[in-house]
Amino acid sequence: MAESFKAFVITDVDGKPKGDFTTLTLADLPDNDVLVEVAYSSVNYKDGLAVSGKGKIARKLPMVAGIDLAGTVVESRSPDWNPGDKVVANGWGMSETQWGGYTRFQRMKAEWLTRLPDAFSFEEAMGIGTAGYTAALCVDALERWGTVRPGGKEVLVTGAAGGVGSVAVALLAKRGYPVVASTGRPETHEYLRGLGATGFIDRTALLEKGAPLQKERWAGGVDSVGGQTLVNALSQTAWGGAIVACGLAGSADLPGTVLPHILRSVALLGVDSVMAPQQLRNAAWARLARDMDKNALKTMYDVQPFNALPDLATKILDGQIRGRVVIDVT
Numbered sequence: 001m002a003e004s005f006k007a008f009v010i011t012d013v014d015g016k017p018k019g020d021f022t023t024l025t026l027a028d029l030p031d032n033d034v035l036v037e038v039a040y041s042s043v044n045y046k047d048g049l050a051v052s053g054k055g056k057i058a059r060k061l062p063m064v065a066g067i068d069l070a071g072t073v074v075e076s077r078s079p080d081w082n083p084g085d086k087v088v089a090n091g092w093g094m095s096e097t098q099w100g101g102y103t104r105f106q107r108m109k110a111e112w113l114t115r116l117p118d119a120f121s122f123e124e125a126m127g128i129g130t131a132g133y134t135a136a137l138c139v140d141a142l143e144r145w146g147t148v149r150p151g152g153k154e155v156l157v158t159g160a161a162g163g164v165g166s167v168a169v170a171l172l173a174k175r176g177y178p179v180v181a182s183t184g185r186p187e188t189h190e191y192l193r194g195l196g197a198t199g200f201i202d203r204t205a206l207l208e209k210g211a212p213l214q215k216e217r218w219a220g221g222v223d224s225v226g227g228q229t230l231v232n233a234l235s236q237t238a239w240g241g242a243i244v245a246c247g248l249a250g251s252a253d254l255p256g257t258v259l260p261h262i263l264r265s266v267a268l269l270g271v272d273s274v275m276a277p278q279q280l281r282n283a284a285w286a287r288l289a290r291d292m293d294k295n296a297l298k299t300m301y302d303v304q305p306f307n308a309l310p311d312l313a314t315k316i317l318d319g320q321i322r323g324r325v326v327i328d329v330t
């Protein structure tokens, strides 16, 4: 095992959080019960905020950034995990209150780990990453609601060319639902069609303020944009349908009315991936193992070296990343 290894750590510099590469040893890691040798992490929107310093994500410093990881158990004081077990971890406060995945080794609490489905390599697991696992939670929530049907009314995915959006398009299409992708990047249409999108809507159409009740179009939707986009999605949802809100890439506001809810029984469902209980995580990863087409997944992510992280953080905040980026921490 390496005596010392590279990590990306946020520290306090003149009262402000600042991230940089540094060298850690095993003795520096928190005293949690499972030591994981990390193979890959990934870049999510929240990572962009943390790494660039543009968002105050870490609530204590120093903090190893990175909200997800995939790797192998090396040592364990927990009966639930043995050396050699392949695991994935998403959320649980990583990069906020707990040290995260941008490091070659990390010590994790046993209950934060999810068994990696055999279907996926470490690289593929982080190709999916927290964004993709969140998309799976959203599709689970929509199906529990019960109004999306194969061959039925269309299902809307906003921020479609982003990480959450790309995986949501692929998972929904695999279930036979007609998927309309909302994107501001027409050059991604071919990519999104490859993932299974059957229709497109320019994101500017959803950014304009519209009537509180608009033409009923969607059986449901997955929204990672928030703000006016979410309000329009709700206003265009058919009687009894539901939109799952999971992100704020556009805005954290909700500038709408109650009319879709009280006149059309439209539901606004929420998804938080960070504190989702293990049962929901296992179901989401099982869905991904069953429905995520491996060829589609390959088109969705790039693997980048650890050193590229600061640049990628800026790019994801500028909306310049298509799909997902995996970080090779080795």
Ligand code: NDP
Residues within 6 Å of the ligand: 043, 044, 045, 046, 130, 131, 134, 158, 159, 160, 161, 162, 163, 164, 165, 182, 183, 184, 185, 203, 224, 225, 229, 246, 247, 248, 249, 250, 251, 271, 272, 273, 274, 316, 317, 319, 321, 323
């Ligand atoms: P990405 O940056 O990969 O994707 C976001 C997409 O949103 C962009 O690709 C773009 O899509 C669209 N977008 C960006 N800015 C705007 C804007 N101003 N107006 C309209 N659309 C915009 O991020 P992720 O997919 O990783 O994350 C998406 C959101 O989901 C983030 O807010 C993130 O914090 C949240 N999230 C929440 C989780 C949870 O647990 N609830 C977990 C994971 C993510 P396009 O180019 O196609 O228009």
